[in-house]
Amino acid sequence: MIIIPGFIISLLTFPGVIVHEAAHQLMxxxxxxxxxxxxxxxxxxxxGFVVHDKPSSGWRHFFIAVAPFLINSVIGCLICLPxxxxxxxGASLEPVDFLLGWLGVSVGMHAFPSTGDASSLWAAMKEDRTPWHLKLVGFPVVLIIYVGAGLSVVWFDAIYAWLICFALPHSFIELLV
Incomplete structure (x- = not known):
């Protein structure tokens, strides 16, 4: 297994960090x-980070926390679609294809919310005013975020990015053809 310090990965995939934080800010x-x-x-x-006031509801907190997963996943997939x-x-790849591949994978690698997002979401789920149906969704999502963060040491974030950027579109194309 290749171990690369996190700051180097962040430097190599900086577009994904930017989109991740923009997703939080947009939400x-x-x-x-x-x-x-x-x-x-x-x-x-x-x-990167976004510091915001306390959302007025648990659902708003939930959507702010998971926004990067939704937005980075879609954008990474769309960038890599060509x-x-x-x-x-079976076409030969052009230099722009390698650029698009790097950009899409960079965005996809930062789709998972951070452990800081998970901690914040966990606190929101424990509040008395949080509805039970949100807790039913929110607690498993927090667990998935922590598992995804833990698996990043075995390149889960890169595997996820490859899946959404190349395997998913390839499977979809195979269904259409």
Whole structure:
């Protein structure tokens, strides 16, 4: 197993960090949750962050926390779609395809919310005012976030990015053909 320090991975995949933080900020705006501070990318730890007021409901908190998973996954997949189409057609790859592949995988690698997002979501799920049906969804999501973070030491984030950027589009193309 190859161990690469997190800050180097963040440097190599900085577009994904930026999209991750932009996803949090976008969801804050969509839920009318004031944003107090944003850092889209830095070389320290964390690689980026969004500081916001406490959301007015548990559901708003939930959507702010999981926004990167939804947004980074879709954007990473769409960026790599032209490359997946070229690969499915057996075409030779152009330099722009390698650029798109790197960009899409970079975005996809940062789809999983951070452990900080999980901790924040966990606290929101434990509040008395959080409805039971949100807790039913929220607690397993927090567990999945922690498992995903733990598995990042075995490159789960890169495997996930490859799956959404290349395997998923390839499977979809195979269904259509």
């Amino acid at each position: 804050c705006r969509l839920t009318n949750t004031p944003v107090l501070n944003v850092c889209y990318f830095q070389t320290g730890t964390p690689a 490359v997946a189409l070229a690969l499915a057609a």
